[in-house]
Amino acid sequence: MRIEWQLAFWFLMLVLAGLGLYMSASVLAPFVAALILGYVLDPVADRxxxxxxxxxxxxxxxxxxxxxxxxxxxxxxAPVLGRQVVGFAESLPVYAAKLQSLITEQAAEFLQKYGGDWLQKLGIDSASANESIQKSLGNFVGQGVQWFGNFLKSIWSGGQALVGIVTLTVITPVVTFYLLLDWDEMIAVLHSLVPPRYRPAVLEIATEIDRALSGFLRGQSLVCLFLGLWYGVGLSMIGLNFGFLIGTSAGLLSFIPYVGSLTALIFSAVVAIVQGWPSLGLFGEALAVVGVGQFLEGNFLTPKLVGGSVGLHPVWLIFALLAFGSLFGFAGMILAVPAAAAFGVVVRFAARRYKQSTLFHGMDIGPT
Structure with a gap:
């Protein structure tokens, strides 16, 4: 078969596979989760x-x-998180109104205290300026609350709500059992399907993908577990409302670079300010909990557990999560990290081969 026909065949297979994944996105989540669990737990079974x-x-x-x-x-x-989720949803409008009132009052006080003379020199009426600022801040806070509500609704619908969660927890262990039981045989079958002349290259790519995935999935999972416990327990101990919900959510989202830490920082800070105002003591305690967690993650956990061999740039990982999430919903977000790691390895392999090719050098060269 000519190389052009081979390329066309594999491109068609790739398109059909992507189309199949897209059409079955609503039922993919437990199978993707089981596949990842089988991969992560296979070394444990071997041991x-x-x-x-x-x-x-x-x-x-x-x-x-x-x-x-x-x-x-x-x-x-689950019962603790469930109560806090319900309480947070009920309290969100109240917190938003308090935050909006607090921001506008403090902005008006600051403007009157420090900006009155400056506005008079510019010929601007301080009362109208204050009203305009309050209106803008109110719109900003309102839009932020509306965006967050829509974001929660999209996650809820993308994961097929409660039915999807129950399906995930029931089907995933069963599928994981069968995958883990026959994992070595499946790998052997896939290896036998690769043409002999391509096996060295495929083995090299598969080894690099395994190194990247094993380092990231196993290491980052431990990091997320630690941060979820640290934030959840720490924020609860200082008396922050919904502290356990904020902490565990931030721990789970720590799988995405910077998103977990920003979630812990923003939500704990907002709740602490509204809950403790006019005192900033609770705000300082919340910042201390988040700051210590970030210090431990950046200086000890990530270097020791994940290391620098993953090869996943944060920007590329965030893009993959957003793209796969929009295409395949909750299952896509589960699949995004392995797919991003695999694609990155293939691109680096292709770049190395390209630099060794006559197309790059313009002449015949030996392997380097």
Whole structure:
């Protein structure tokens, strides 16, 4: 088969695969989650096998531990988070109104105290300027609250709401069990399907993808777990309303560079200011909790657990999450990190081959 026909064939297969994923996006989430869990837990199953357990028994042990952890999360953490989610949704308009009033009052006081003379020199009436600023700030806060509400609604609908969550928690362990049980056989079958002359290149790419994914998924998952516990427990201990919800949400979102830390900072600061005003003591305590968490993450957790071998630029990762999320919903956000890592490895491999090619050098060269 000519190279042009081969390229056309694989391009068509890629388009059909993407179209199939898009059309089945509503049911993909548990299968994508199971695939990622199977990949992450396969080394654990291999280690249990080396200790003398059969593959079936090792898979059953892992599944049992997973079910126990999931049960604890559902029956211990879920009720607490559920109450805080409901309370936060009910209190959001009140907090927004208080924040809007607080900002406009402080802006008016600041303008009257420090900007009155300056406005008079410019021939601007301070009363009208104050009214204009209050109106602009009010619109800004209102639009921010509306955007956040729409964002929550999009996440809710993108994940198929409660039905999708239940489906994810019920189907994912079952699919993970079968994938983990036959993981090595599936890898062997995929390896046998690769033409022999392409196997060295495919093996090189697969090894790089595995290195990037294993470093990121396993390491970053531990980082997210630590930050979720740190923020959730810390913000709750200082008496911040909805502290556990804010902390655990920030921990989960720490999978996306900078998003988790910004979530913890913005929401804890806003709630602390509104809750503790006119005292700023609670605000300072919330900043201390977030600041210490970021210090531990940046100086100890990420360097030790994730390292620098991942090769995922934060901008590329954020783009992948937004793009896959918009195309495939909640399942796309789960799939985005592995897809971004794989694509990055393929691009770097293609760039190396291009620099070794006659197209780059303009003459025949040997491999370097």
């Amino acid at each position: 249990l096998q080396r200790l003398g357990l059969s593959r079936l028994l090792a898979t059953l042990v892992i599944l049992a531990v997973f079910v126990v952890v999931l049960t604890i999360v559902i029956f211990v953490l």
